[in-house]
Amino acid sequence: MYARTTTIHGTTQAIDDAVAYMRDEVMPAVQDMDGCVGLSFLVDRDTGRCIVATAWQTEEAMSATADRVRPMRDRLAAVLGGAAEVRTWEIAALHRLHEAPAGACARVTWLRSDPERADELLDTFRMGVLPRLEELDGFCSASVLLDRREGAAATTVTYADRAALERNREAGAAIRERASRESGAEITDVAEFELVLAHLRVPETV
Numbered sequence: 001m002y003a004r005t006t007t008i009h010g011t012t013q014a015i016d017d018a019v020a021y022m023r024d025e026v027m028p029a030v031q032d033m034d035g036c037v038g039l040s041f042l043v044d045r046d047t048g049r050c051i052v053a054t055a056w057q058t059e060e061a062m063s064a065t066a067d068r069v070r071p072m073r074d075r076l077a078a079v080l081g082g083a084a085e086v087r088t089w090e091i092a093a094l095h096r097l098h099e100a101p102a103g104a105c106a107r108v109t110w111l112r113s114d115p116e117r118a119d120e121l122l123d124t125f126r127m128g129v130l131p132r133l134e135e136l137d138g139f140c141s142a143s144v145l146l147d148r149r150e151g152a153a154a155t156t157v158t159y160a161d162r163a164a165l166e167r168n169r170e171a172g173a174a175i176r177e178r179a180s181r182e183s184g185a186e187i188t189d190v191a192e193f194e195l196v197l198a199h200l201r202v203p204e205t206v
Contacts, residue, residue, distance in 0.1 A: 001091035001202055002062045003145055006052040006073050010080025015043050018050060018079050019196050026072050027197060030054055035061025038200035042106055042193035050080060055202050089145035092122055094202050095130055096141040104140060104195040105165040106158040109176055113185035115151035124183040132175050133157060138164025158195060165192060
């Protein structure tokens with residue numbers, strides 16, 4: 001499985017318009033494309049940072065849709081008033097304990113490591129991180145997106161609501177720091193988002 005992410009640092013006043021555009025126009029169009037296995041939309045209403053993630057059965061299916069999604073991406077960037085940063089990833093791991101309900105929130109952590117240690121990072125996630133996350137009240141799911149060539153990764157941990165996200169902030173930081181030490185990965189950024197659209201049908205990989 002593969003994913004394409006689009007990150008836009010937009011204006012906070014445009015968030016609701018962006019959500020409506022994603023829900024009413026982008027999501028139905030993308031989900032109708034061959035090989036698509038869903039879409040999610042994360043928003044930070046305090047900073048205006050938004051992340052669209054689309055998931056695909058194969059790298060070929062993802063690449064084949066690039067020209068079709070570009071106009072929608074450009075329109076979303078125009079709505080938000082920001083530039084779009086696009087990345088492609090391997091969906092290296094996904095574990096879903098519960099479906100994300102309405103009001104779910106997520107914490108995304110970006111990491112960088114030696115490309116040759118990618119499997120070590122995944123092993124740390126599967127054996128060291130997931131068992132501890134499952135113990136946290138309100139935990140729904142966790143995933144790892146991986147760019148093996150650059151040694152980059154992005155992990156997303158989803159909680160049932162804002163209260164659970166905030167309640168587990170300290171515990172999440174401890175898990176994150178320990179995993180970073182064990183895998184030799186550098187944490188480059190951490191951000192919290194509202195999960196406004198969650199329509200990913202990616203199968204369990206852990």
